[in-house]
Amino acid sequence: MEEEEIKKFVKKRYSEMAKAGVSCCPSCKCGSSLIEFGKRIGYSDEDLRNVPEASNMGLGCGNPVALAALKEGDTVLDLGSGGGIDVFLAAKRVGHKGKVIGVDMTEEMVEKAESTARKYGYTNIEFRLGEIESLPVEDNSVDVIISNCVINLSIDKEKVFREAYRVLKHGGKIMISDLVTEGELPEEVKKSFDAWAGCIAGALEKREYLETVMKAGFKKVKVVSESSYDIDISEELKGKITSVKVEAYKVSK
Ligand SMILES: C[S@@+](CC[C@H](N)C(=O)[O-])C[C@H]1O[C@@H](n2cnc3c(N)ncnc32)[C@H](O)[C@@H]1O
Numbered sequence: 001m002e003e004e005e006i007k008k009f010v011k012k013r014y015s016e017m018a019k020a021g022v023s024c025c026p027s028c029k030c031g032s033s034l035i036e037f038g039k040r041i042g043y044s045d046e047d048l049r050n051v052p053e054a055s056n057m058g059l060g061c062g063n064p065v066a067l068a069a070l071k072e073g074d075t076v077l078d079l080g081s082g083g084g085i086d087v088f089l090a091a092k093r094v095g096h097k098g099k100v101i102g103v104d105m106t107e108e109m110v111e112k113a114e115s116t117a118r119k120y121g122y123t124n125i126e127f128r129l130g131e132i133e134s135l136p137v138e139d140n141s142v143d144v145i146i147s148n149c150v151i152n153l154s155i156d157k158e159k160v161f162r163e164a165y166r167v168l169k170h171g172g173k174i175m176i177s178d179l180v181t182e183g184e185l186p187e188e189v190k191k192s193f194d195a196w197a198g199c200i201a202g203a204l205e206k207r208e209y210l211e212t213v214m215k216a217g218f219k220k221v222k223v224v225s226e227s228s229y230d231i232d233i234s235e236e237l238k239g240k241i242t243s244v245k246v247e248a249y250k251v252s253k
Contacts, residue, residue, distance in 0.1 A: 003155045006196050010153050011106050013197035014082070017057065018108035034058045040231055041243070042066060047089055052116045057083040060148035061199065061243040062177030065089040067224055073097040074143040077167065079132045079160070079176075080104055080150025084113035084125075090146065091125050101142075102127045103135060133159040137167040145174040152179050152203040153196070161216030168250040174218070176246045179229055180206040183240065200233075206242060218248035 034056050038048050042063035048056065059082050070076060070093040078087050081102025090100045104110050104127070113127045130136035132147075133156050145164050154160050164174055181203045195201035204212065206223075213221050229241040 006155060006193065009193045010197050014106040015108040018106060018112045037231070050092060051085050051088040052120050054116050055084040055088050055113065060085065060177065061179050061229060062148060062245055064146040064148055064175045064177045064245065065093065067245050068144050068146055068175040070094055070144060075141065076100045077137060077142045077145045078102045079145060079147035079164070080153070081113060081127060082109050084116060084127065086146055086148050087113065087125055088122070091122055094124065096124055098124055100125050101137065103130045103132060103137070105129070105131045133163060135163045135167055139166055140169050142167050143169055143172050148177045149179060149199050151176060152199050154202065157204065157212050158215055161213050161218065165217045165250055170250060173247060173249045178244060178246065179203045180209045180242050180244050181240055182242055185240065186236065189237070200237065200241065203241065206244060210246070213246060213248050219251050219253060221246065221248040
């Protein structure tokens with residue numbers, strides 16, 4: 001599979017979802033309502049009440065904001081912000097002295113999230129069009145980076161983590177929710193464009209994922225929670241996919 005072809009397919013798929021205004025969970029079986037799905041991956045009732053409805057597109061695999069211990073005044077960056085659910089949640093935590101930036105490569109996602117932010121009058125949020133492999137963000141400018149079910153979609157994950165490291169302030173951290181695999185995936189899954197866009201085919205084995213984070217320079221790399229990701233997934237993949245929440249710091253030791 002050509003790398004550019006995969007990226008084009010992924011972008012097209014997310015652009016269609018943004019335009020349709022509806023979506024389904026990563027494995028695209030759409031078996032549960034968005035609220036139910038949100039609760040199953042870790043959002044509380046209060047979280048879901050506190051974000052604009054349109055931002056919950058059922059595309060995540062965790063709730064990184066719940067684990068990120070954000071503080072008032074923090075600058076937060078969300079990699080692959082989609083409809084913006086985690087950006088809106090984080091905006092509430094950092095308050096008017098803080099700022100949350102969402103970056104996404106799909107124009108229609110950025111437009112959708114921007115329009116939601118305008119509609120509800122958020123002033124501490126900014127959405128930027130861009131790729132997470134080449135972030136449109138200044139060096140050493142961010143306190144916390146979050147991301148929810150996105151880095152698995154990247155063809156060059158090491159580059160993503162190096163970019164995350166570059167834009168973080170010294171002492172800053174990442175709190176990433178993502179899918180990883182337990183062992184090798186079947187060849188036909190790895191070669192499927194649908195499985196790429198569905199956050200499965202590009203997932204790394206857990207050990208390789210954590211090594212990639214360390215290679216980028218991060219220290220204190222830790223899986224803070226993990227659970228088998230069996231929501232709306234095909235029988236063949238049951239037990240093979242894990243949702244991990246990974247924390248790591250930009251510090252010298
Ligand atoms: C599975 S969705 C997750 C969206 C959001 N994080 C959430 O939890 O609802 C993946 C998002 O990442 C974006 N994306 C995928 N690959 C990307 C890349 N290389 N650079 C920037 N955005 C990317 C897609 O456009 C899409 O909006």
